[in-house]
Amino acid sequence: MAERQDLAGKHIVLGLSGGVACYKAAELTRSLVKAGATVQVVMTEAAEAFITAVTMQALSNRPVYTSQWDARPGNNMAHINLTRERPQGRAAPSPPPEGDQEPWGGPAVPEGADAVLIAPASADFIAKLVQGRADDLLSLLCLARPAERVPLLVAPAMNREMWAHPATQRNVAQLRADGALVLGPAAGDQACGEIGDGRMLEADELRDELIASFQPKLLAGKKLLITAGPTFEAIDPVRGITNHSSGKMGFAIARAAQEAGAEVTLIAGPVHLPTPPHVRRIDVQSAQQMFDAVLPQAPLHDVFVATAAVADWRPAVMNEHKIKKDGKKLAPSFELTENPDILAAVASLPDKPWCVGFAAESQDLLTHAREKLLRKNVPLIVGNLGPATFGRDDNTLVLVDAAGHRELPAGDKLALARQLVAEIARRTAGV
Template sequence: MNQRQDLAGRRVVLGLSGGIACYKSAELLRLLVKAGATVQVVMTAGAQRFITPETMQALSGQPVLLDTWDAREPNVMPHINLTRGADAVLVAPASADFIARLAQGRAEDLLSLTCLARPWGVGEQPCPLVLAPAMNREMWAHPATRRNVAQVQADGALVLGVEAGAQACGEVGDGRMLEPPAIVEELVAALSPRPLAGRRLLITAGPTFEAIDPVRGITNLSSGKMGFAIARAAREAGAEVTLVAGPVHLDTPRGVRRIDVRSALQMLEAVMPLADEHDVFVATAAVADWRPASLSAHKIKKDGKKIAPTFELSENPDILAAVSARSRERGAPYCVGFAAESEQLERHAREKLLRKRVPLIIGNLGPATFGRDDNSLLLVDAQGATPLPVDGQATDKLTLARLLMADLADRLASRPLSPVSGTPE
C-alpha cells in the first residue's frame, strides 16, 4: 500500500522570518515534502541568522531564494514568479516584525514582497497566505501585535494559533510556534474543499470502560483511530466538530472540540444534550453492551481462593438508538452508525440499520482492524451496500474518513441545516 500523501501535487512557498523557531522549520519542510508537496523556500536576512540556506536547500531539493534581485530569475522578478501557480504561501516562523510589515503593506525584502504580490482574488485563483507566529509572550500579547494580527486576518491571511510553554528567553507563556505536524495539519485543512461548511457534526470514538472495581473493568479493543480520523476529515471539510472520546491515547485533531468520557453512561450523558445542536451524529465508538450492576468499592482480592468471583451485569443504554429516536421527532441529527462485526458483515449491518432505524450504517470487520492504521468499510443504506474504497482494498483510516465525508456531504446536500448551524460558506 502506498503511503498517503496529504499534499500530493501541491506547490508551497515556505517563508522563514527571523526567530529561534527557525529550528522547527527544517522539520516542517521535511514533513511538507514527505506529504507530497513541492516546496520553494524563501528566507529573510534574520532567518539566516538561525538556520542556513544550505540546510533548507538540502531538504527541499530546490535553491533557496534570498534576494529580491535574484539574477537567476530570467525576468529578475522572483516575487512575482514564486506565487504564480503556487497553492499557498506558508510563513513559519512569522515574527512580530514580519506580521507588522504585512499589516502595513511594506515590502522591503523578498518574503514580504512575495506575500504582497501573491494573487489574492483579483482576476486570478487566490494563493492563500498562512502565518505561524512565533515570538516572546509579551510581544504576542502586546496591543500592537494584536492589532497587526487582526489586520492581516482582515486582509485575508490565515493566522494559526500559538502554543504556551517554555521560551528560548527563559520565560513561560503563549507565543511558541506550533509544532510542525500541527502546522501541516492546518495547511491541509486550509487547502481542502469544504463541502460540509456550515454543518455541525457530533462524533463518538474509542471504547468505553465499565468498572468492576477500582482497578479492573470491561472494555474492548477499539483504538479510536477511525473516529479521530473522521473528526479530522470533517473539520477539513469545513464542519464544526465535537468529539466525545472514550479512554484512548490519541491527539485531538486541530480545531476539534473534545469531551473525554470513560463509561457508556458518561458517553450518553455527554451526547444527549448535544444531539439537538448538531446536523449529524456519527456513532463510531465501540460502546460496551454490558456493565457490572454494582461497583466494588475496593479491589476484589483472590485471597488464595480458587473460585472466581461472580457479578451481575446490567445492559448499557443504546446511545445510537436514543439519538435516532430524537432525530425522528425533530428531523435532525442525521444518524450514522458503525457496525464492527466478525462475520457476515452486510447481513449484520443491515439488521442494525433496521433495528436502530437510522439512514446509514458503516460496517467493518472489527478483529481485522482494531488498532490498525488501515481499514475498509461497507456503507449500508436502504438502497443497498457500497464498499469504501470502491475497490474494497484496505487503505489508511484518514483517507477512508475523507472519502466518507465526501459521501456524507452528498447525502446531506438536500437537507436543511440544523437551526443552530450557520449558512454554508
C-alpha cells in the same frame, strides 16, 4: 505504513522571517517534502542570522532565494516568478469538475504556487504584511502573489509580551480580515526563558494545518457530534469490561470533518490519542457516561456519527474493593445489566440530528449491519470487521442504507474518513 502523500502535486513557497523558531522550519521543510510537496524556500536577511540557506537548500532540494536583486531569473523578477511558476516536472492538480470550487474559493489553475506559508512570522514581518510594505523579497512576493488563487498562511512566532501587545493583536486581526490564515501560535516555554503564548506551532502541526487548508469545505456551517473509542465498565476499582477499539477511526472522522469546515465535538472513551486540531473533546469512561454526555449535545448538532464501540453490558453492581482470590479457585460471579442504547436514543429524539451508526462485526457483516440499520432507525450504517481493524491504521468500510450497500476501497483510516465525510455532506445537503 508508507508516508501519507496528502501534499502530492502541491507547490509551497515557504517563507522564513527572523526568529529562533527558524530551527523548526528545517523540520517543517522535511515534513512537507515527505508529504509529497515541492518546497521553495525564501528567507529574509534576519532569518539568515538563525539558520543558513545551505541547510534549507539541502532539505528542500531547491536553491534558496534571499534577495529581491537575485539575478537568476531571466527577467530578474523573483518576487513575481516565485508564486507564478511551478517547478519543472511537477504537474498541477487536476481541475475540479465543472461547477466545483477549490477550497479557497477560486477555480483550479494550471500553474503557480499553491500556497505561501510564512513560518516563522515575526511581529515585524506581520506588520509589514498588514501595511503593504515590500522592502525585501519575501514581503514583495507576498504583496505580488495572485491572492485570488495563492492563499497566504502565517505562523506567528514571538515573545509572549510581543504577541499580547495591542499593536500585534490589531495587526493579526487585520491580517485575518485581509484573507490570511493565521496558524497558532501555541503556548509554552519560549527561547527567552518565559512561558506563554507566542510559540510557533510544531512542524507536524503546521503540515497538518496546511493539508487541512486544501480540503474542500463540504461541511462548512455544519455541526457534527462524534463518539469514538471503547467504553470501560468497572467490575471493581481495578478491573473492568472493555474491548479492543483504539478510537483511531472516530478520531480520523473528527479530523476529516473539521478539515471539511464543520464545527466538531468529539466524545471519547478511554484512548491514548491526541485531540485533532480545533476539535472540542469530552472524555468519558463508561457507556452511561457517554450516554449522559451525548444526549444533551445531540439536538445541538446537525449530524451524529456513532463510531464508539460501546459495551452492551455492565456489571449491575460495582464491587467497592478489588475482588481477591479466596484460595478455593472459584471464579467470582456477578450479574450483568444492559447499557443504554446511545444511537437508538439519539435517533428517537424529536429534534434528532442526521444519524450515522457503525457496526463492528466478527462475521456476517452485511446481515448484521442491515439489521442494525432497521433496528436503530437510522439512514446510514458503516460496517467493518472489528477483529481485522481494531488498533490498525487501515480499514475496509461498507456503507449500508435502505437502498443497498457500497464498499469503500480499502485504505488508511484518514483517507476513508475523508470519503465518509464527503458521503455525509452529499447525503445531508439541504438537510
